[in-house]
Amino acid sequence: MIELFTANTPNGKKISIMLEEIQFDYKVTKIDINKDEQFDPQFKKLSPFNKIPVIIDHENNISLFESGAILIYLGEKSGKFYAIDQRTTINQWLMGQMAYVGPMLGQHHQFHHYNPGKSEFGEKRYFQISKKIYKELDERLSETKFLAGKNYTIADIATFPWIARHEWHDIGLKKFKNLTRWYEEISKRKAVQRGYDLLNKGEEIPKT
Numbered sequence: 555m556i557e558l559f560t561a562n563t564p565n566g567k568k569i570s571i572m573l574e575e576i577q578f579d580y581k582v583t584k585i586d587i588n589k590d591e592q593f594d595p596q597f598k599k600l601s602p603f604n605k606i607p608v609i610i611d612h613e614n615n616i617s618l619f620e621s622g623a624i625l626i627y628l629g630e631k632s633g634k635f636y637a638i639d640q641r642t643t644i645n646q647w648l649m650g651q652m653a654y655v656g657p658m659l660g661q662h663h664q665f666h667h668y669n670p671g672k673s674e675f676g677e678k679r680y681f682q683i684s685k686k687i688y689k690e691l692d693e694r695l696s697e698t699k700f701l702a703g704k705n706y707t708i709a710d711i712a713t714f715p716w717i718a719r720h721e722w723h724d725i726g727l728k729k730f731k732n733l734t735r736w737y738e739e740i741s742k743r744k745a746v747q748r749g750y751d752l753l754n755k756g757e758e759i760p761k762t
Contacts, residue, residue, distance in 0.1 A: 556580040556628075559600065559608040561587045562753055564656065564715035565621045569607045571749030572625055572711050576632035582752060622652040625708040635707045647701040647709035651716070655691075658683045659716050659723070667722045684723055688730050691717075695732035706740070714740050718750070718759055727762050734762050 556578050560566035573580045585591045585606050592604045600608045601619040609624050610617045611631075618624050625648065629636025636644060662684040665676035691713070694701060701709040717737055720727040727734055740746055741759045751757040 555612050557583055557610040557612060558752075559583045559585050559597070559606060559610075560752060561585050561592075561606045562757075563587075563606065564719060565605075566607050567715040567718075567750055567752055568621045568712050569609065569624055569628075570752035571715070571746050572628050572635070572708065574745035574749040575711065575743075576628060576634050577745075578628070578632065584753065620652075622648055622712065625712055629708050635705075635711065637705065637707070640702055640705065640707065644702040644707045644709050647707075648712055651709065651712040655687055655713055656716055658687060659719070663719070663722055666724065681725075685725050688723075688725055688727070688733060691736075692730035692733040695736045700736065710736075710740060714746065715750070720762075721760050738762060 556573060558569055558573065558580050560569065560582060561584065570580075570582070585597065587606065591597065592601070592606060597608075598604055600610070600617050603619070605619065607621055607624060608617060608619045609627075611627075618627055626636065658680060661676070662680040665673055665680050670677065691701075698704065700706050701713060714737070717727070717733065720737075727737065747759060750759050
């Protein structure tokens with residue numbers, strides 16, 4: 555059984571979506587980041603950077619932090635969405651999400667959504683970078699069905715929850731037809747819908 559320590563964020567949703575997709579038994583232990591529970595000394599033993607998500611695989615008595623590493627682990631353990639003959643490409647798009655898509659959209663959230671009016675420079679900078687990300691993903695998806703090629707993989711699972719906050723971005727997802735096609739196709743997956751509602755509060759995936 556997998557225990558998932560998480561909060562209702564894009565990084566947290568990556569893992570609940572993956573767990574639903576691979577149909578592993580798991581339970582959610584909520585970490586309330588609004589109350590700084592991620593800084594609890596006991597949690598820090600699991601997550602050195604005080605970040606969610608974290609999993610404990612009780613079957614193997616192992617804990618993992620960092621969402622990308624967790625997705626790789628679950629992909630290897632389940633044999634799903636991380637095909638051996640695709641791993642070089644999957645890893646590139648997964649690392650692109652971890653190092654670029656997530657952090658830059660996260661900064662856009664901070665300046666544009668949470669703290670508008672506090673830094674004109676920050677708002678403009680991360681808005682422009684976020685538009686560029688949409689364009690780059692759209693270009694990739696004009697060539698392939700999914701990010702790593704013809705198959706749905708952990709690279710898509712990692713990226714999807716960040717694009718699911720498109721209403722926060724005010725960029726206009728529908729302007730990007732290939733990205734929209736990808737987003738709508740993934741949105742229809744029942745496991746994605748269940749994993750997106752990781753706290754079982756009836757949360758629905760935003761429409762395009």
